[in-house]
Amino acid sequence: MDEYILEIKNLTKEFPGVRALDNVDLRVKRGEIHSICGENGAGKSTLMSVISGVYPKGSYEGQVFFKGHETAYHSVKDSEKEGLAIIHQELALSPYLSIYENIFLGHMQTKFGIINWDRYIKESNKYLKIVGLNEPPETIVSKLGVGKQQLVEIARALSKKADILILDEPTSSLNDDESEKLLDLILEFKKQGITSVMISHKLNEVLKVADTVTVLRDGKSVASYDVKADKLTESRIIKDMVGRDLTHRFPDRKSQPGDTVMEVKNWTVYHPDFHKIKVVDDVSFFLRKGEILAFCGPMGAGRTELMMSIFGRSYGSRSEGEVLINGKKPDLGSCRAAMNAGLGYISEDRKSLGLILIQDIKTNISNASLGKISRFGIVEGHQEMLVAEKYRKDLNIRSPSVHQMTRNLSGGNQQKVVVSRSLMADPDIFIVDEPTRGIDVGAKSEIYSILNDMAAQGKSIIMVSSELPEALGMADRIYVMNEGKIKGVLTHEEATQEKIMHLALVN
Amino acid sequence: MAMNNMSTNGGNMGDKNIRTIDFKTLFRNNIRNYSMFLILALIMLIFAPMVSWRNFGARNLTNIFFQYSYVLILAVGMVQCIIILGIDLSVGSVCAFVGALTAMIYNSGAGMPMTLAAALVIGVSIGAFQGFWIAYMKIPAFIVTLAGMMLFRGLTYIVTNINPISLKDNGYSYLATGTVDEVLKLGPIVDTGSFRLYPASLVMGVALVALYIISEVIARNKKIANGFEVSSTLIFIGKLATISALVLVLAERFAEYRGLPIVVLVVGTTVFVFHFILNNTVLGRYIYAVGGNSRSAKLSGINSELITFIVFCFMGMLAGLAAVISTGYMNTALPQAGLNFELDAIAACYIGGVSAGGGIGTVVGVIVGGLVMSAINNGMSLMNLGQHYQYVVKAMVVLLAVFYDVYTRRKAGLG
Ligand SMILES: Nc1ncnc2c1ncn2[C@@H]1O[C@H](COP(=O)(O)OP(=O)(O)OP(=O)(O)O)[C@@H](O)[C@H]1O
Numbered sequence: 001m002d003e004y005i006l007e008i009k010n011l012t013k014e015f016p017g018v019r020a021l022d023n024v025d026l027r028v029k030r031g032e033i034h035s036i037c038g039e040n041g042a043g044k045s046t047l048m049s050v051i052s053g054v055y056p057k058g059s060y061e062g063q064v065f066f067k068g069h070e071t072a073y074h075s076v077k078d079s080e081k082e083g084l085a086i087i088h089q090e091l092a093l094s095p096y097l098s099i100y101e102n103i104f105l106g107h108m109q110t111k112f113g114i115i116n117w118d119r120y121i122k123e124s125n126k127y128l129k130i131v132g133l134n135e136p137p138e139t140i141v142s143k144l145g146v147g148k149q150q151l152v153e154i155a156r157a158l159s160k161k162a163d164i165l166i167l168d169e170p171t172s173s174l175n176d177d178e179s180e181k182l183l184d185l186i187l188e189f190k191k192q193g194i195t196s197v198m199i200s201h202k203l204n205e206v207l208k209v210a211d212t213v214t215v216l217r218d219g220k221s222v223a224s225y226d227v228k229a230d231k232l233t234e235s236r237i238i239k240d241m242v243g244r245d246l247t248h249r250f251p252d253r254k255s256q257p258g259d260t261v262m263e264v265k266n267w268t269v270y271h272p273d274f275h276k277i278k279v280v281d282d283v284s285f286f287l288r289k290g291e292i293l294a295f296c297g298p299m300g301a302g303r304t305e306l307m308m309s310i311f312g313r314s315y316g317s318r319s320e321g322e323v324l325i326n327g328k329k330p331d332l333g334s335c336r337a338a339m340n341a342g343l344g345y346i347s348e349d350r351k352s353l354g355l356i357l358i359q360d361i362k363t364n365i366s367n368a369s370l371g372k373i374s375r376f377g378i379v380e381g382h383q384e385m386l387v388a389e390k391y392r393k394d395l396n397i398r399s400p401s402v403h404q405m406t407r408n409l410s411g412g413n414q415q416k417v418v419v420s421r422s423l424m425a426d427p428d429i430f431i432v433d434e435p436t437r438g439i440d441v442g443a444k445s446e447i448y449s450i451l452n453d454m455a456a457q458g459k460s461i462i463m464v465s466s467e468l469p470e471a472l473g474m475a476d477r478i479y480v481m482n483e484g485k486i487k488g489v490l491t492h493e494e495a496t497q498e499k500i501m502h503l504a505l506v507n
Numbered sequence: 508m509a510m511n512n513m514s515t516n517g518g519n520m521g522d523k524n525i526r527t528i529d530f531k532t533l534f535r536n537n538i539r540n541y542s543m544f545l546i547l548a549l550i551m552l553i554f555a556p557m558v559s560w561r562n563f564g565a566r567n568l569t570n571i572f573f574q575y576s577y578v579l580i581l582a583v584g585m586v587q588c589i590i591i592l593g594i595d596l597s598v599g600s601v602c603a604f605v606g607a608l609t610a611m612i613y614n615s616g617a618g619m620p621m622t623l624a625a626a627l628v629i630g631v632s633i634g635a636f637q638g639f640w641i642a643y644m645k646i647p648a649f650i651v652t653l654a655g656m657m658l659f660r661g662l663t664y665i666v667t668n669i670n671p672i673s674l675k676d677n678g679y680s681y682l683a684t685g686t687v688d689e690v691l692k693l694g695p696i697v698d699t700g701s702f703r704l705y706p707a708s709l710v711m712g713v714a715l716v717a718l719y720i721i722s723e724v725i726a727r728n729k730k731i732a733n734g735f736e737v738s739s740t741l742i743f744i745g746k747l748a749t750i751s752a753l754v755l756v757l758a759e760r761f762a763e764y765r766g767l768p769i770v771v772l773v774v775g776t777t778v779f780v781f782h783f784i785l786n787n788t789v790l791g792r793y794i795y796a797v798g799g800n801s802r803s804a805k806l807s808g809i810n811s812e813l814i815t816f817i818v819f820c821f822m823g824m825l826a827g828l829a830a831v832i833s834t835g836y837m838n839t840a841l842p843q844a845g846l847n848f849e850l851d852a853i854a855a856c857y858i859g860g861v862s863a864g865g866g867i868g869t870v871v872g873v874i875v876g877g878l879v880m881s882a883i884n885n886g887m888s889l890m891n892l893g894q895h896y897q898y899v900v901k902a903m904v905v906l907l908a909v910f911y912d913v914y915t916r917r918k919a920g921l922g
């Protein structure tokens with residue numbers, strides 16, 4: 001047995017107009033946790049797709065060695081057979097199937113074409129226990145939160161008897177608590193001899209669990225470190241990722257909130273399917289001019305549901321309560337009406353609620369504000385191009401041009417497109433749901449400074465965030481939610497991670 | 508940043524300061540659009556030797572337009588329905604129904620403009636009726652228009668009493684089978700006895716080409732001024748030359764037979780208007796957005812119900828127009844008219860590169876798709892092969908065209 005379970009030599013992968021991977025080398029030791037870092041669009045996901053056969057042999061140049069022999073996969077199935085399991089950046093579960101069906105889908109044994117489901121239900125319990133998911137296996141996946149779905153994905157990977165587990169940004173949609181659990185799980189796997197390759201933008205997590213870190217920049221592998229031996233630090237990784245030092249991650253800002261611009265009173269929202277269940281329960285809060293509010297809390301606390309129900313009744317079967325904007329009760333009955341009232345919303349689910357994946361960057365950015373670049377209902381194409389170009393430069397969206405289809409962008413760059421669209425719509429009250437999900441450290445601080453600038457110009461921002469450091473670093477006040485209720489509010493000065501956790505969980 | 512260097516480096520022309528798209532990229536981005544034209548040409552060429560090149564003849568080309576314009580018009584509406592993930596199965600019955608009503612209106616003494624206006628209004632009303640159920644009552648378009656298909660066929664039988672309604676004079680059918688030269692009483696400008704050239708289509712062709720070249724040059728200069736990418740001069744000129752040549756050749760063909768068919772003007776205007784709407788207007792953008800991802804469109808503040816409603820109104824209006832043309836072509840309103848029109852229109856859309864997944868499709872594409880269908884029908888008729896064989900061949904073509912489309916799309920990484 002050789003030391004390296006996975007070895008990649010001189011790998012190059014090109015897409016039309018983009019060299020996503022450029023002579024990449026990577027060596028993963030048997031039994032280690034190997035982390036891959038890099039900016040958005042650096043090629044991390046592409047690298048994993050090559051390894052796992054998503055891009056078949058022949059569509060790339062270079063060699064991949066797995067367990068000592070060169071691979072020639074035609075599809076993911078081939079790599080699965082050899083004990084390689086991948087969990088993609090965007091979850092790939094079948095939403096209307098149950099947990100156990102999702103776990104065994106595609107690799108169950110049948111007798112004369114008939115599936116013995118009972119056996120699989122029993123077996124799925126075993127895997128659910130390993131990953132620590134306390135749900136009946138019959139539960140429909142779409143009813144679970146993202147964090148739990150993530151665990152189902154891992155259970156699915158385990159059920160394939162994987163020797164190596166590839167996780168593409170597994171914690172990007174989890175809160176700190178859930179992330180912690182997941183990382184512990186990966187460490188547990190390590191003890192059992194399972195190798196993990198983990199992509200992450202959360203460098204603290206990387207340093208916590210990884211044995212080795214490889215950094216990609218612009219499709220090249222620029223450095224590889226042994227975390228312990230090299231005494232690796234976050235700033236070292238960042239420097240390799242972006243090619244320069246990044247001094248302050250939360251740009252300073254002086255905030256002087258003005259008058260109240262929005263007030264929500266006794267807001268209650270009912271579940272879209274089960275009309276009696278309250279998803280948001282008697283919530284009241286206010287927002288001042290030039291203020292940044294953060295909403296924290298565990299997954300399923302009702303934060304997204306609260307925001308979406310305010311923004312054009314996009315969630316829930318029914319809602320009660322009052323929303324006042326500048327002292328008046330505006331019509332918020334549709335998204336257009338909410339936008340006219342000065343609201344803007346960025347969804348946390350960029351793929352199904354944010355982007356139109358088959359359209360290009362330009363169209364996705366302009367879709368919500370065509371009124372600004374049209375006359376007599378006719379879109380002025382040149383102006384549209386100029387605006388789109390501007391955002392592509394400002395947010396550093398990596399693509400050959402604004403004509404690139406958004407489905408071909410890396411996850412982080414897709415997020416930047418969604419953010420651009422809302423920036424172009426230029427709302428007075430900007431509701432951003434997990435605005436930096438999957439975004440690299442450099443771009444994060446760019447988005448933070450944009451939000452700060454907006455606040456300085458007298459706009460108000462509501463930020464739903466699962467990253468406590470982000471909330472602590474950015475917000476003037478932090479509302480803590482759990483189980484559909486607001487559990488408390490902390491000012492910038494008094495807030496700490498412990499206090500937020502305490503508020504959310506204790507009373 | 509490093510990635511900002513345009514991978515689309517100056518083509519082989521090397522125009523200074525002008526960012527040009529190299530030929531490879533251009534070709535890759537447009538291969539599907541070009542390939543539809545190529546398939547059309549290929550089909551015409553395959554038939555040609557079997558019918559001793561009659562299918563390229565002036566008379567035949569003119570007749571293709573007389574005979575099949577209704578498919579082209581219906582396809583322009585159908586593509587919008589399919590873009591927003593709908594479908595309209597009722598268009599054939601609607602054509603028969605509107606045809607019967609307009610024949611009665613015309614026979615009662617109303618002039619042709621009135622009759623046409625009535626057809627459009629009835630069409631829009633039918634579209635609005637179906638659109639209401641689809642957009643606001645959230646009944647799948649397939650079901651609503653399936654019901655519409657039966658409903659309007661039934662209504663046609665009721666109003667016609669299952670008897671053909673013949674038109675009282677030829678005034679009605681001018682729109683479908685007349686030419687501009689005949690209506691304006693223009694004599695041939697060249698007449699050697701066996702070879703005549705009528706002027707209208709030639710004038711029209713030259714004017715169109717001039718307009719087209721001027722607008723393309725202006726658009727390109729504006730792009731260059733703004734620093735956007737453009738295709739290199741050589742490719743640009745090549746494209747202009749090819750399209751101009753095609754237009755002029757077609758104009759000459761029309762001129763040689765009976766002049767410029769009025770239906771060609773009607774189809775041309777329809778195509779131009781809807782091409783413009785889909786590409787350059789806010790409404791068009793919304794149609795694509797709703798089809799591409801309706802939930803995201805909603806959150807962008809787009810009223811997707813209204814958009815769906817409007818699309819079905821458009822479809823109804825175009826069905827009304829097609830009704831007048833198909834009735835005029837037959838010169839009678841038949842109770843069983845419009846049979847399978849919906850299938851022709853849907854097939855034209857899929858041959859023309861519309862995606863079943865929604866959000867993708869162009870007016871120009873489905874027109875080419877419609878012409879492909881027409882070329883097959885026409886070629887087989889010239890070979891004296893009956894309807895039965897036409898069905899079989901059309902079926903194969905639809906299957907192959909969509910297979911090719913799916914295949915190239917997958918290769919281009921578009922799903
Ligand atoms: N199918 C595709 N077609 C064209 N370009 C693509 C395609 N897939 C990826 N790319 C490009 O390849 C580059 C690398 O993308 P990749 O998804 O590997 O980035 P990443 O490192 O995973 O970024 P992120 O952190 O944002 O997820 C990007 O510039 C992206 O636009």
Ligand SMILES: [Mg+2]
Nearest residue numbers: 045089410411
């Ligand atoms: Mg990625």
